[in-house]
Amino acid sequence: MTTEKKRPPAGAAVLRDDITSAIRRAVMAELAEVGYGRLSIEAVARRAGVSKTAIYRRWRSKLDLVLDLVSATAGRSLPLLDTGSLLGDLEILLHVLAKALRHRMASQIIPDLLAEAARTPQIAEKLHQTLEDYQRTIGVIVIGRAVERGELPADTDQRLAVDLIVGPVYWRLAIARAPLPASEVRRVAETIVAGLRVASTGSDSGELKH
Incomplete structure (x- = not known):
């Protein structure tokens, strides 16, 4: 045949x-x-x-x-490797994000498109959708793993968690345009883990409910 x-x-x-x-x-x-x-x-x-x-x-x-x-660009999968711990997962993720944001094209294109989004609704919608997809992926995989390991409680706010993860790197590299040495990434990851644990504790007591 x-x-x-x-x-x-x-x-x-x-x-x-x-x-x-x-x-x-x-x-x-x-x-x-x-x-x-x-x-x-x-x-x-x-x-x-x-x-x-x-x-x-x-x-x-x-x-x-x-x-x-x-x-x-958004369709490219994030290398969200399982290192066996939340700290290890975050350290790798932050290295990947920092490398992407340090790229000459990304550092120029992202701020320009964000500014254009204020004038062009279609760009604003697409960027919002893209960021939502990234946030959902990081939350489900990275935070989901931490919950399964018992590192974070089951009711951890994934959206807040991803804000705490991505925010510091984006602020440093895309907004402040300040360097983020590779040697400092682990310290940032440790601070984020500590913040997530504090936020989770506060959530249990009702302090961060919204």
Whole structure:
């Protein structure tokens, strides 16, 4: 029994993955260099070495192009390794977050898109959805493991916990633009663990209920 390969409909455009990847890389480079406001399809096409038509076959506008880029980036799985302890899990996670936020493109693109979100509801919605997905993933996996190990109580507020985990690193690197030496990451992780335990104790007594 032979299996026939399906052919694309006659006249249909075949969207090559390598061209799509080249366009996405060009968008990231352009966003880092000029920001969303000055981003143009022409410049992206020139940097990617493709025609504008190749871009418009995939996306209707630069807004769709940037929203897709955010989705594609968010789709990359976080390396949430199980080290056997909450402290170990947090230390690895903080190293990963710090490395990502120190990247030249990320340090320029993220603040620009956050500023643009105040003017463009679609970007605000996509960023909110992306952050919610990240928060849910970290909460379910990292905090869930800690609860299973007995390191944190079952009623630990996962949303608050993730705020305590991500907040210090984001503030230091993306807002204050101050360095976070690798040697200091463990101390930050230890402080977060202590804070989570205090918050959990307060939650048990009703102090942090909201």
